Amino acid sequence: MGETVxxxxxNPASGRDIRRLVAQAxxxxxxxxxxxxxxxxxxxxxxxxxxxxxxxxLGGISAAVLRALGRGGTWPxxxxxxxxxxxxxxxxxxxxxxxxxxxxxGVIVVLGGDxxxxxxxxxxxxxxxxxxxxxxxxxxxxxxxxxxxGLAAGLIATGQVDPDxxxxxxxxxxxxxxxxxxxxxxxxxxxxSRHIGARALWDPSSLTELYCTFAEPDGIGLSSVPGxxxxxxxxxxxxxxxxxxxxxxxxxxxHAPIAPGLVRPVGVRGWGLLRAGVRVELAAxxxxxxxxxxxxxxxxxxxxxxxxxxxxxxxxxxxxxAMAEAARKGLLRAETDPGKERRx
Amino acid sequence: MxxxxxxxxxxxxxxxxxxxxxxxxxGCGHRYDxxxxxxxxxxxxxxxxxxxxGTRRRHGQRIAKxxxxxxxxxxxxxxxxxxxxxxxxxxLICGAAIAAKQQDTGGVGVAFLGDGPGATLEALNLASAWHxxxxxxxxxTGYTDQAAGLGVPGVIVDGSDFFAVHEAAGEAVGRARGGGxxxxxxxxxxxxxxxxxxxxxxxxxxxxxxxxxxxxxxxTEVAQLVEVSAAAPGPTPGDPETDVYxxx
Numbered sequence: 001m002g003e004t005v006x007x008x009x010x011n012p013a014s015g016r017d018i019r020r021l022v023a024q025a026x027x028x029x030x031x032x033x034x035x036x037x038x039x040x041x042x043x044x045x046x047x048x049x050x051x052x053x054x055x056x057x058l059g060g061i062s063a064a065v066l067r068a069l070g071r072g073g074t075w076p077x078x079x080x081x082x083x084x085x086x087x088x089x090x091x092x093x094x095x096x097x098x099x100x101x102x103x104x105x106g107v108i109v110v111l112g113g114d115x116x117x118x119x120x121x122x123x124x125x126x127x128x129x130x131x132x133x134x135x136x137x138x139x140x141x142x143x144x145x146x147x148x149x150g151l152a153a154g155l156i157a158t159g160q161v162d163p164d165x166x167x168x169x170x171x172x173x174x175x176x177x178x179x180x181x182x183x184x185x186x187x188x189x190x191x192x193s194r195h196i197g198a199r200a201l202w203d204p205s206s207l208t209e210l211y212c213t214f215a216e217p218d219g220i221g222l223s224s225v226p227g228x229x230x231x232x233x234x235x236x237x238x239x240x241x242x243x244x245x246x247x248x249x250x251x252x253x254x255h256a257p258i259a260p261g262l263v264r265p266v267g268v269r270g271w272g273l274l275r276a277g278v279r280v281e282l283a284a285x286x287x288x289x290x291x292x293x294x295x296x297x298x299x300x301x302x303x304x305x306x307x308x309x310x311x312x313x314x315x316x317x318x319x320x321x322a323m324a325e326a327a328r329k330g331l332l333r334a335e336t337d338p339g340k341e342r343r344x
Numbered sequence: 345m346x347x348x349x350x351x352x353x354x355x356x357x358x359x360x361x362x363x364x365x366x367x368x369x370x371g372c373g374h375r376y377d378x379x380x381x382x383x384x385x386x387x388x389x390x391x392x393x394x395x396x397x398g399t400r401r402r403h404g405q406r407i408a409k410x411x412x413x414x415x416x417x418x419x420x421x422x423x424x425x426x427x428x429x430x431x432x433x434x435x436l437i438c439g440a441a442i443a444a445k446q447q448d449t450g451g452v453g454v455a456f457l458g459d460g461p462g463a464t465l466e467a468l469n470l471a472s473a474w475h476x477x478x479x480x481x482x483x484x485t486g487y488t489d490q491a492a493g494l495g496v497p498g499v500i501v502d503g504s505d506f507f508a509v510h511e512a513a514g515e516a517v518g519r520a521r522g523g524g525x526x527x528x529x530x531x532x533x534x535x536x537x538x539x540x541x542x543x544x545x546x547x548x549x550x551x552x553x554x555x556x557x558x559x560x561x562x563x564t565e566v567a568q569l570v571e572v573s574a575a576a577p578g579p580t581p582g583d584p585e586t587d588v589y590x591x592x
Contacts, residue, residue: 014486016499016500016530017500018501020498020499021497021499021515027489027492029489029492030489060486088485089532161499182589196505196508198511198512198515298550301551302551
């Protein structure tokens with residue numbers, strides 16, 4: 001095997017949107033994001049990874065990692081993505097992920113929320129993603145200790161754990177408008193709002209349609225609505241589709257945790273299965289389409305759009321399975337000879 | 345809503361036109377082009393109860409808050425580089441917020457801080473401790489961590505996107521007026537890269553809310569206003585004494 005490489009993307013803007021004002025969402029500190037990167041690098045080193053490619057930002061994460069690098073430490077070689085201008089937008093994540101794919105990364109670890117993971121998923125091609133939560137409404141990224149995630153990622157990137165055994169492909173929702181083609185990892189929602197505004201969705205009264213790849217009863221965000229009405233596990237090839245409306249005009253109301261500290265009644269007119277591979281035309285002609293809880297696409301008046309559940313989304317790492325495989329193969333275990341110790 | 349959108353565009357276009365006029369005559373050392381959406385998005389939530397204070401780029405904020413264009417132009421003509429009052433701005437706004445709170449006017453104070461000068465952290469601390477109706481607006485990112493530590497919620501928005509700023513500012517002003525305390529708004533800026541006026545035009549015409557002709561008419565109206573204002577006589581030598589002395 002040639003040089004082994006893993007990527008780390010850390011979004012400086014995750015966990016900073018308007019839900020800090022309209023709800024009680026927490027701020028995920030920059031210093032903690034930088035700590036997580038360092039914990040990942042420390043774990044990579046234990047797995048024998050040759051090189052880590054790390055995103056750069058103007059928020060202080062890569063600067064803190066660079067300072068720590070100067071203090072010395074047992075890390076693999078670290079290269080920062082420095083070839084693209086930093087825009088302060090989602091393009092920074094896209095560019096960094098593309099550089100990591102080009103560098104031959106075996107795994108890309110993404111620190112952010114659902115929004116960051118969505119952008120990374122659109123650019124990572126067949127390289128497995130390991131998304132760790134540093135955002136607000138996190139359904140796709142995992143709340144997991146970065147050290148353990150780093151061990152799992154390093155073992156996969158170095159080929160010690162077979163990625164075929166511990167990664168799986170997830171479904172995505174593809175949204176197609178006249179001018180754009182985007183994906184969502186968890187949900188697509190249509191709002192009567194005219195403009196994207198501050199991006200996050202927190203007012204359910206303007207929502208008309210919701211499509212989810214999966215819906216878990218203990219989820220947060222919009223997928224928690226079907227999670228309480230018509231749960232659909234992540235393992236299911238199909239998703240769910242719901243028609244929403246103002247409370248008082250709908251036969252069903254779900255009290256859904258749509259943001260941290262914000263449990264709101266959401267009116268539901270009806271729901272059904274969203275079959276994989278079937279293209280659905282959105283009922284709305286105009287308004288705004290939100291992807292994974294963030295308003296992203298403004299439709300022109302009368303403009304139509306389509307959504308389709310596709311099974312060929314990104315490959316994602318199952319950390320538990322990777323660590324179980326490491327245990328089965330004894331990859332993090334060393335056996336000593338107790339007799340030799342006694343004879344000394 | 346279309347009235348509000350027309351008003352927003354008129355404010356942004358006026359800021360741009362005033363600045364272009366002053367730059368054409370060799371003034372305006374501290375540019376505001378590219379940030380019109382920030383001033384408009386915030387100040388359109390404010391009224392006569394409210395106070396704003398800004399750093400060097402404050403001509404845009406003054407116009408957005410409703411200052412007479414003649415006065416802004418005259419000020420820039422006489423002081424092409426606006427005098428810097430950087431360090432004190434956040435504390436000045438705490439003073440305005442204390443007054444509004446004590447007098448129960450429902451007013452708020454808004455500090456436009458640029459990259460966050462001087463006593464910003466002290467002001468955030470004071471505003472948090474006294475639960476002041478104050479809003480701190482920075483044109484850089486990096487304060488949300490500290491603000492969160494002081495108990496002030498912070499939000500990052502694209503400062504060149506009128507709708508993003510307007511929505512976040514609406515929540516912040518509503519919180520402040522309702523006794524919810526201070527807020528930090530951090531604005532990221534792809535400045536000089538995105539023309540926020542053109543972006544606004546495209547979006548409101550795509551959505552069918554305003555027609556191009558309406559926006560063009562505002563352009564013409566603003567150009568005339570700036571011409572007339574620029575031709576207005578400047579201050580006379582006696583003007584500095586106006587409203588200074590009181591006879592008993």
